[in-house]
């Protein structure tokens with residue numbers, strides 16, 4: 001299913017103060033959240049990730065040694081703040097579902113780099129994926145369903161058609177060719193994020209074509225333009241008969257309460273995707 005809000009001109013900003021619906025997720029919410037993440041539910045968590053507001057320092061202690069080493073190679077500023085906050089976000093979000101401290105999660109990586117949880121061991125296991133760009137971090141969490149998420153910021157580039165020819169399906173390239181420059185840019189990001197979300201769910205990244213309907217499974221997707229001119233897409237593979245519910249929460253770090261608390265800033269959006277699957281292909 002695709003929900004499109006036409007983008008408007010403007011600088012990237014994941015400012016979520018406007019529709020503030022304040023609620024803090026503390027450890028007391030653990031049981032409720034855990035129960036809410038039923039099989040077939042896909043939870044998306046969005047958080048602004050900006051430099052200079054103290055969040056980087058607040059959540060630094062969540063990161064593993066390897067994550068800190070990676071962060072240390074990024075020049076101080078927006079890029080490093082985004083990396084640190086994105087990786088802290090996935091840890092804090094996973095800790096909403098299990099009584100595990102954010103810093104205690106351990107991750108491994110698949111052959112092509114997809115991260116997965118190695119500890120604690122769970123059945124059914126939590127699955128997650130992460131994307132971050134231009135001041136916004138997004139993570140997706142499911143029970144057992146392999147999930148992928150991508151977020152991009154709308155930015156016109158002269159070489160979008162060439163990128164499309166390299167990475168998108170021929171039908172998508174044809175679709176783009178007949179559009180005006182503005183429509184082409186918007187549609188490119190819709191097709192691109194969906195392609196990337198699926199490839200990240202499959203764990204291949206963009207190195208391999210996405211295999212459709214493998215072993216009787218079907219893609220379930222959600223795509224959304226945000227007021228900040230970001231677009232996000234999330235994808236999971238499920239059994240064709242299984243209804244899927246996407247829930248999207250916009251949060252920000254809560255500086256007052258114990259580190260690891262997230263404050264919900266906007267009404268939760270819920271989209272049910274039935275057996276018809278995705279609108280994009």
Ligand SMILES: CC(C)(COP(=O)(O)OP(=O)(O)OC[C@H]1O[C@@H](n2cnc3c(N)ncnc32)[C@H](O)[C@@H]1OP(=O)(O)O)[C@@H](O)C(=O)NCCC(=O)NCCS
Nearest residue numbers: 111112113114115130131132150151200203204205206207
């Ligand atoms: C994975 C990939 C799609 C990420 O795209 P991107 O737009 O640059 O970045 P995003 O912000 O959307 O996602 C990055 C996150 O995806 C996750 N990720 C990395 N590899 C992944 C994979 N193969 N599948 C799913 N998720 C992956 C990580 O959490 C990563 O975060 P980090 O880089 O901060 O650790 C892209 O790097 C790619 O296609 N890679 C191909 C696979 C590859 O060549 N791997 C080489 C290492 S073995």
